[in-house]
Amino acid sequence: MAASQAEPFHVALAAIRDRLRSGALAPGARATAVDLADDLGLSTTPVREALSRLAGEGVLEDRRGQGYFVRRLGSVDIADLHRRSLAHLLIALEPRRANRLPPPAGAPPGIPPGAAFDPVAAVEEAFRGWVGATGSRLLIAAFRVIQIQLGPARRVESRLLGDLEAEALGLLDAEVPRAERLAALRQFHAVRIRESDRLAGLLDAAARGPGK
Numbered sequence: 001m002a003a004s005q006a007e008p009f010h011v012a013l014a015a016i017r018d019r020l021r022s023g024a025l026a027p028g029a030r031a032t033a034v035d036l037a038d039d040l041g042l043s044t045t046p047v048r049e050a051l052s053r054l055a056g057e058g059v060l061e062d063r064r065g066q067g068y069f070v071r072r073l074g075s076v077d078i079a080d081l082h083r084r085s086l087a088h089l090l091i092a093l094e095p096r097r098a099n100r101l102p103p104p105a106g107a108p109p110g111i112p113p114g115a116a117f118d119p120v121a122a123v124e125e126a127f128r129g130w131v132g133a134t135g136s137r138l139l140i141a142a143f144r145v146i147q148i149q150l151g152p153a154r155r156v157e158s159r160l161l162g163d164l165e166a167e168a169l170g171l172l173d174a175e176v177p178r179a180e181r182l183a184a185l186r187q188f189h190a191v192r193i194r195e196s197d198r199l200a201g202l203l204d205a206a207a208r209g210p211g212k
Helices: 003-022 033-040 044-056 075-092 119-132 137-154 164-172 178-194 196-208
Strands: 060-063 067-070
Touching: 003 033, 003 044, 003 137, 033 044, 044 060, 044 067, 075 119, 075 137, 075 178, 075 196, 119 137, 119 164, 137 196, 164 178, 178 196
Parallel strands: none
Antiparallel strands: 060 067
């Protein structure tokens, strides 16, 4: 396939992944090719191909005759996804790998100097950077799916958890010794595993809508 033909598919795939990760396409929502194509200024063909790819990755649910829907997360799903996230990150930060240091505190990748600090987005970007630095296509692809699936749950954390900014800066501090960084990483995931029931409840309430 020529690059000019492949480009709309990749544009659609990246845009839909971003919407899933950010919660713009919320758990339980229907992902309609026509609506997405209109929003993205694309034809429906590459959008349908992107939706099919995401269904194959397990991010979307293909309900035959009904269309594609964003998978809803229960408490067990959230806990298991965080366990998998931790496992992938520990592999990425394994000491024998050459590139394993996180970015310096206060300057997470992708955040321009002086911009508002979003601790959830900053940590997600840093995690992607750590995994991406391994150069392992298998690890990168698997971790990307985990982050997309966890995206909506991460975006309700501020309603439940403590100081997310302090937590994020601690994880991103390049001066922290490796043992402390790994301990902080385990604690980050342990908190979310412990609170998986309540995080799932917040997602369910959001899916039902106000007053339901």
